[in-house]
Structures are given as structure tokens and as C-alpha cells.
Amino acid sequence: MELPRDVAAVRLDNALVLFDEFVRSTVKHPDAATLRGLERRFAERLQIQPSYWSQIKGRSRQIGERLARQFEQCCHKPHGWMDQPQAGGRVALGVAASPDGGGDAPLPQDDDERFIVGLVLTYYRRHPQRARTRLLDLLGEVLMPTPRPHPEARPAAAPAAPAVDPHDLWLKTQSGVAPLKKK
Numbered sequence: 001m002e003l004p005r006d007v008a009a010v011r012l013d014n015a016l017v018l019f020d021e022f023v024r025s026t027v028k029h030p031d032a033a034t035l036r037g038l039e040r041r042f043a044e045r046l047q048i049q050p051s052y053w054s055q056i057k058g059r060s061r062q063i064g065e066r067l068a069r070q071f072e073q074c075c076h077k078p079h080g081w082m083d084q085p086q087a088g089g090r091v092a093l094g095v096a097a098s099p100d101g102g103g104d105a106p107l108p109q110d111d112d113e114r115f116i117v118g119l120v121l122t123y124y125r126r127h128p129q130r131a132r133t134r135l136l137d138l139l140g141e142v143l144m145p146t147p148r149p150h151p152e153a154r155p156a157a158a159p160a161a162p163a164v165d166p167h168d169l170w171l172k173t174q175s176g177v178a179p180l181k182k183k
Contacts (some may be wrong), residue, residue, distance in 0.1 A: 007083055008062045010082075010084070010085055011062070011063040011068055012056065013085070014065065014081070014082045014084075014085075015063060015082070016057070016058075017086050018042075018071060018075050018077075019039075019042055022042045022045065022075075023042075026041075039053060039054070043076055045075070046070065046075075047070060047074055048067075048076050053111055063082065068082035101109055124134075
């Protein structure tokens with residue numbers, strides 16, 4: 001049996017497929033609080049610590065040979081299942097990764113993306129309602145297309161934008177962000 005070039009990525013995808021199967025078999029409409037409890041229960045099913053499952057999902061730990069076989073046994077999958085791309089992986093879920101590995105892949109691809117995702121999660125976990133509101137406002141500005149003016153409409157005079165000092169903007173951005181912990 002020849003393994004794919006990046007067996008770690010295949011095993012991670014398959015572990016996420018197992019979690020998705022677990023969630024679908026356990027609850028009908030999972031919310032964030034329910035999912036946190038389900039992750040703990042899923043880790044117990046796999047006979048690992050919840051923190052270890054979190055590290056696997058966050059790509060700071062990889063699923064080795066022995067752990068892959070343990071996952072297969074605990075989830076009643078045939079030997080070698082974790083090493084083969086499954087139909088329930090990213091492509092089947094409608095989140096196809098681009099050929100170059102970047103693009104719209106659902107998980108952070110490098111240290112910069114992991115850092116940003118970590119910051120957003122920390123903010124959300126400390127202040128969920130405020131984070132939800134502010135993040136949706138910010139993303140709405142960025143992701144929503146600006147409406148095109150009617151071709152016959154007269155352009156309105158643009159209001160003068162207030163002068164923004166880049167240093168002040170940087171200081172505002174830094175406020176409320178805790179420094180990273182040393183390893």
C-alpha cells in the first residue's frame with residue numbers, strides 16, 4: 001500500500017470527518033456551547049485528552065501511526081482507513097483546497113494565519129457578544145460588495161475623510177491584545 005505524500009494532512013482531514021460523523025450522530029442542531037462539550041466527549045471516545053484533540057485540530061500535533069490505528073479502532077473503521085482520503089473530506093464537504101495549498105482551505109495554512117485565528121478566538125472567548133458584533137461589522141465592510149451607483153445618478157460630493165495618524169492607528173490596534181506567552 002503506497003501512502004499519499006502528505007499522510008499527516010490526510011489523517012487530519014479524516015479525523016475531522018470522524019468528528020463530523022460524531023457530531024451528526026449526536027445532535028441535530030449544534031451550537032457553539034454544545035460543540036465544546038461534544039469535542040470533550042469525542043476526545044473521550046478516542047481515548048485521548050481533550051487538550052490533545054485541540055492540538056491535533058490546531059495542527060500543533062500530528063496523528064502518528066499508533067494514534068491513527070487507535071482512532072480507527074475506537075470509531076469502528078477498518079485498518080488503514082485514516083491513511084486513505086475519504087469521501088467526507090474537504091472536497092466532499094464543498095471546501096476544496098486550491099492546488100497550491102492556499103486559497104479557501106478552511107484551516108490556517110501557516111504561522112501568520114494561525115496567529116490571527118488565535119487572536120480572534122481569544123477575543124471571542126473573552127467577550128463573545130461584543131466580538132460577534134464587531135467582527136461581523138468588520139467583515140461586512142470587507143466582504144460585502146459596494147453597491148454600484150445608477151448610471152444616470154449624479155455622483156455626490158465625497159465627504160472629506162478625517163486625517164488619521166498611522167502611529168495612533170497602530171497604538172489603537174495594539175490596545176487590548178495580550179502579548180504571546182513564551183513556549
